[in-house]
Amino acid sequence: KPSRRSHHTDASPTAAGVFAPLDTFARRHLGSQPAEIQAMLKQVGVNTVEELVAKTIPSAIRSPKPLALKEGFSERELLHRLQAIASKNKVYRSYLGMGYTDTVVPNVILRNVLENPAWYTQYTPYQPEISQGRLESLLNFQTMVCDLTGMSIANASLLDEGTAAAEAMLMCFSAAKRDRSTFIVDVSCHPQTIACVQCRAEGFNINVVVGDVRSFDFEAHRKDLCGILIQYPGTDGAVVDYKALTSKIHGYGGQVVVATDLLALTMLKPPGEFGADIALGNSQRFGVPLGYGGPHAAFFAVKDEHKRRMPGRLVGVSKDAAGKTAFRLSLQTREQHIRREKATSNICTAQALLANVAAMYGVYHGPEGVRAIAQRVHNLTAILAAGIRQLGHTIKNDHFFDTLSVNVSGGSSRDVLDKALNLGINLRPIDASTVGVTLDETVTKEDLKDLLKVFATGGAQPADLDALAASLKGSPAFPSSLARTSEYMTHEVFNSHHSETKILRYIHHLQSKDLSLVHSMIPLGSCTMKLNATTEMIPITWPEFANLHPFAPIDQAEGYTIMLNELESDIAEITGFDDVSLQPNSGAQGEYAGLRVIRSYHESRGNGHRNVCLIPISAHGTNPASAAMAGMEVVIVKCDAQGNLDMADLKNKAQKHADKLAAIMITYPSTFGVFESGVAEACEVVHQHGGQVYMDGANLNAQIGLTKPAEIGADVCHLNLHKTFCIPHGGGGPGMGPIAVKSHLGHFLPGHPVIKTGGDQAIHPISAAPWGSAAILPISWAYIKMMGGRGLQEATEQALLNANYMASRLASHYKILYTNDNGMCAHEFIVDVRPFGATAGIEAIDIAKRLQDYGFHSPTMSWPVANTLMIEPTESESKAELDRFCDAMIAIRQEIFEVQEGKVPKGNNVLTNAPHPLSQLMSDEWNRPYPREKAAYPVDYLKEKKFWPSVGRVDDAFGDRHLICTCPSPEEYIQ
Amino acid sequence: KPSRRSHHTDASPTAAGVFAPLDTFARRHLGSQPAEIQAMLKQVGVNTVEELVAKTIPSAIRSPKPLALKEGFSERELLHRLQAIASKNKVYRSYLGMGYTDTVVPNVILRNVLENPAWYTQYTPYQPEISQGRLESLLNFQTMVCDLTGMSIANASLLDEGTAAAEAMLMCFSAAKRDRSTFIVDVSCHPQTIACVQCRAEGFNINVVVGDVRSFDFEAHRKDLCGILIQYPGTDGAVVDYKALTSKIHGYGGQVVVATDLLALTMLKPPGEFGADIALGNSQRFGVPLGYGGPHAAFFAVKDEHKRRMPGRLVGVSKDAAGKTAFRLSLQTREQHIRREKATSNICTAQALLANVAAMYGVYHGPEGVRAIAQRVHNLTAILAAGIRQLGHTIKNDHFFDTLSVNVSGGSSRDVLDKALNLGINLRPIDASTVGVTLDETVTKEDLKDLLKVFATGGAQPADLDALAASLKGSPAFPSSLARTSEYMTHEVFNSHHSETKILRYIHHLQSKDLSLVHSMIPLGSCTMKLNATTEMIPITWPEFANLHPFAPIDQAEGYTIMLNELESDIAEITGFDDVSLQPNSGAQGEYAGLRVIRSYHESRGNGHRNVCLIPISAHGTNPASAAMAGMEVVIVKCDAQGNLDMADLKNKAQKHADKLAAIMITYPSTFGVFESGVAEACEVVHQHGGQVYMDGANLNAQIGLTKPAEIGADVCHLNLHKTFCIPHGGGGPGMGPIAVKSHLGHFLPGHPVIKTGGDQAIHPISAAPWGSAAILPISWAYIKMMGGRGLQEATEQALLNANYMASRLASHYKILYTNDNGMCAHEFIVDVRPFGATAGIEAIDIAKRLQDYGFHSPTMSWPVANTLMIEPTESESKAELDRFCDAMIAIRQEIFEVQEGKVPKGNNVLTNAPHPLSQLMSDEWNRPYPREKAAYPVDYLKEKKFWPSVGRVDDAFGDRHLICTCPSPEEYIQ
Ligand SMILES: Cc1ncc(COP(=O)(O)O)c(C=O)c1O
């Protein structure tokens, strides 16, 4: 049966496939047409795709049979099918709270940010000159978080509130003296937050004590306390003044971490004003759909003194080569690819896109707008409280913002919950006699009526809402000492864009500064910046997926359950594993989850002492960081000159640590872009010495359909769904990093305290939500279903061909660093530019920046090898685009020759001065040793189509020295 | 009760409105905040908005009471409500055909063109330097149409197939000798096409004869025949070879018009190859949703010799000042604003956005792709035909492409139709024993099974589909003489963008060249380029609105019916009229409809001789053109020096033509932007002389809530929903031009031959679909419902204030041409730049082009007064944006001074050389008498944000002389 890619030749009604739909997907996902493929094969020097694969992947690990996945659905079929599945989700009105509340997503932001490929296909803004738009928006996010929390400095998002709390605990722990390893968590924290903290504590042997801070015996911990975590307002809704407690904890030498709520902080005294060291939470209710748990941006803010130890990415203000204000990622030296196992956090992919949505929500509403929303939510809660009391129940928390814990009078909470369910309402079950109700900005008068109906037990009659409202005092339902008096969001950006026309133009203006996949290829090695197809993206904002609360009763989530189960089983087939957890919401979280599972496995067999993790020197920085976080001791394995694992060293170390060997972490194909032939042997060696094999699946795009992690010998691997499986990168997240495991590890897959998931001996949850960022899983589901087994394999083959084609074209101009014995790279390859330093004063960064002048995003710079460029084209790019990029690289090589030959000076040439923004090129004075046109239009097609950097080269050192991470004043701005 | 705009101050729970939602719309639609409004009032010299209104609008015509429309819905409420309404539409599988078939809309085009404000908020590309993207796309459309029809030249869309056929008839008529006034229409044309042709014929006294061209006695018409219209394939599905007929008609001196189907033409010999003079049709099935009848782009193509008489806009290839290839609108001199009552067509707003969608569909699929789709549709039709025959029925048309006329054996067609309805299927009822079935690209094997089930009457068993397929010969089901042999869509653009990544980048690349409302204000007088809000736009692509066939049984369209009824009654309230027709799909069509209604009214009273239409000299060109088309004699009424109607002249002419007076057409406020005080008197004068008053409602944005056409004295008016009521302009359409009338005219509102609508003495249909472009009506519905009565009035007030504010700021720099006695303009005003010609060699066009360098779209140029600029800000623009524009105009005035003072030469300055595209500014040589920075960044904010023209000033004369209206070859292209 012919692949659907070639349907165009089926012409007669008698042909096979006459009924097949024509809106097939694989041919749209794959960049090149058959004739182009032939030309590429020829350039590579092979006759067929099969020959290419045979020369690229060791035959020993080739899969014996093709993927057992069905022929792909057409785009239309896919959406019909998914709509049918989605319609099985029941979207009830949710008052469950616990850190997730419904929100009115401004449609202008929905359409123009969340549903706009020019925003969602952006990469993390490591190249600031072509990323000023999202950097500005993330700076808005940071500013808004600082303002609302009253803290000094905030990062550009973390994965979720639970992991943010875990990160905060680690900051307390690492800042404290060694023997201070007790961390106290208040009972009024959200249960999933407590569980995430407990999970993370294990790797560090932190003693997490859950207790009621209002009555806790801190004295007992005055010597070993490193910090406390409180929730403000509490998960039960209580609003408590923590000023005295904070002083006390500080007195004991501990730090105070406050999990909080941005909306509440528009009315409540912010944590920064009562002395908190760290404030964190979920920004979801600022315009981000519930999404059955994610993706949402967690926020994280600290006191100034802690800023250099804060996890996550941080946008800062610096200047460009011409002194113009420019934004950039600050303090990158803290990140794992530098600090490796000494990193205190493994966070890499975060939630940039959702932070941008939340920031735009803040920009659109402004301080008065968010305050009005908070005030309305609070007013309605007060009215509801009065109504509930009038019905004879007790509100346990006298002081509240939006959440009530209701003690049900003369009846069980189950009755109330059931009555609610009958009206399509979810209340929070707390205990046998208590239910929780959390209001949000979507609540209407009708909703309140229904709620009072639910609480009208035993024949009681609810009061009239208008009468209830009229009966209330004007003052808020929390101590006046906690009323917020300080200003926030005073910056102009939050006070300018309140009409739809204005916010639309602001969104588009920022977007116009940012290069994304809508412009050109983003050939980032190890990042797999492939097509994020519209049909994959459409479902994620369908209400049936977008509007479900993660803790809704599971029988309301039948559609999700079907989709998640199918995705799990497809992942199992693709990887060769038996069980899958969809919980980790980034690759790094997947690593951490996998290693925790391995540890539990060892413990379950009485091998709790096995804690050595072998990690090749070539590994991604998250690997050692995750291992350290999982409580493992990292032992480095060398690589040989060809970039392969040094097998002798591996055997040596495996043997040496045999007693304590827990695992090896390998990336396959290697981070150097090569299918190492020794991989199966390496797995054997580790297994022989009692270790487990963890595979980092970041490079899975080179494997699918041709080999499988399980067949290679791994026991567990994570998949970056935001690489291989089409979740767009979103400018630095969201992502998903599910793990797949062999059955012996399946027992330990992560669980969840609220919604049952995971293995029968589940480890603590890795993420706050049971299935991580569930709302974006339809993207990967759709990709797999539309590609089908054959399409997925074709994609892999095409990815390999594209990389080898580019390597082959570039090989006569640059040194290609690593290939296998047949001269083949995998799906990516490294270009060595180190020699140019000495001969021309040109570093990798100069080439990266010069590529911007050619309208391109740089390949991955200086990773995994310093001063090199790693190129990954992916299968979605066409030969034409690959050629355009190769031509640019070759033209740049000529420009380097000119420096080498002394035709233009070192240090003052098109490379070292790159990129050239318009503001520089347009200036009346021009005293560069090269013409403007050469700077601007080094190749002809740029005159027709060019993406322009919006600032000149950004000064990193200056920014790190003068750390400013909130919006600069307009005066500072315009230069 | 306070307006929802000011909700921010309601803080306490006891406040009124505590339950009101906060996502209110009016404050998002209106550009300025209260403080800005105060500042503007001050500049204008009034204290309050009411004072402004009082000084602007004659008190005599002020509405006695506010609009009786409810308080506006919040955005969320609105979408909930509309979703509930939409869900009442039943989307059945449609096999109704008749020029509307379902289509697989490529999602990448849906999201990135149809749902993208950067495309849908564009204006008609009259400023080519900032419109090269859509001009290229429209050129693709024209090229595709030429290729597929085999004709020489095609326009950039007409309103629908029915009116396109009417336009074709007029071309035949006007090309022929006076006495040739018979136009023969084949019975196998779509019924709505026939009806539209009949409608249009009336005004010209063309004798339309409907007959069967296969047996027609042409000999009888050899002297008076001007042309014939045939449908190919026929509405009954028949595919007939019309070569001989075409020769015969040419022999009689007539022209041959072929209504046809682009998809069929990929397989059938195109009209151009059998001698057709004109080919036209609906391009809807190229990726445009059914939309209950529209909007869709009609195509229209002619032989080379007819090109200068072709109606509609035409994109052509020219060059810019530097000789670079550039696109533009060609042959604009044909348009009504030049030819007025001598124009052969009144078409103005057309269907640009939908033409772009269809063109992108062609680009994405390419020639092989569209051919494969056609082949599949044809194959499935052949299989279905075999299956139906096997069930004992007769296919009346042996030769077919996608449509079968089935003679139901031994049963009535009603039985089959009912059986189909039970399965959720619509078949076409043809007569008592015949049903029609038209297939399309969405049809699946399941669908065919269901269809055979429907036809399995009297216990017959349908054959197996695979067996049916296998039993067929490979050859198509039409004469081999009609098989297409010629190539089409050979241009590179149709053979390059077949992966999603590529089409996405192509779409975005074109978009990046086009200024739209996402960038800056578009202050086009008479065009009302206001916000097109996302919440208004979202519903139009909901399947419940998008996927309904216009001729679906009315009981399946309950949702549409509710929405249309509500919109009609809101329009009635807003205008003060009694009855509304939503059929006309542009303003010009509204004029034509209104005048036809007036004529029918006169006829009904035995006054058929009343045919004089008074039209002020200041009227828009469509007015006289429409009047002429409605069979009226145009008599011009003068204006005085203040731009007001010359009342003496009016009385004079009304009296002089009293016997024959049919109507006056007035625009209010006048096209000069003034509320004339004599308007009520003018209406009286006309009424006294037996005439009716037609009001052109293009300027309704200045009236709503403050006055009403009916109160002023009009009998009928049209509304441009694409101006006042937020339908986005789409780069030149879609639009809607409903008419509202007093009850005495209601009887005559246009009807429809297929679906009942209109008055009890309905005139023939004005549009092919019963409610015109029904799918975009939710936009206007939503706008009205969200603004509410109060919000609509506020919008009008704000529009008046904004215009007067700008006029006031500019008055010390430019002469403002017309104001009322209080010095007030209406919602727009004219800036006189005529004096600069003599003193500086500067014309309006130079200022218009120079504004591009400031990042702005020009105001309306040289209309209604030559060499002036007419500015309309709308209520959605903020004071900040108005100031930015005024600052630009003031800066330009300085630049003019510099020429006047001789500081820079006439004819070689920033104005005459404007605009300055990057390619010019970046050139190494610079020998202009002014610096680059002055050309590029005349004001500072442009360094931060500037929209760049992509070519230099386009040479209009060259383009008209060397008319090329298809894609140029790549060699011609890159310069
Ligand atoms: C090899 C490798 N491992 C792990 C990661 C971390 O994945 P994530 O960013 O999803 O946390 C990356 C990300 O680039 C990677 O390339």
Ligand SMILES: Cc1ncc(COP(=O)(O)O)c(C=O)c1O
């Ligand atoms: C005063 C006036 N009348 C009529 C029209 C024609 O409307 P449409 O373009 O919708 O046919 C216009 C359009 O600009 C106009 O300004």
Ligand SMILES: O=C([O-])O
């Ligand atoms: O969507 C834009 O690329 O402007």
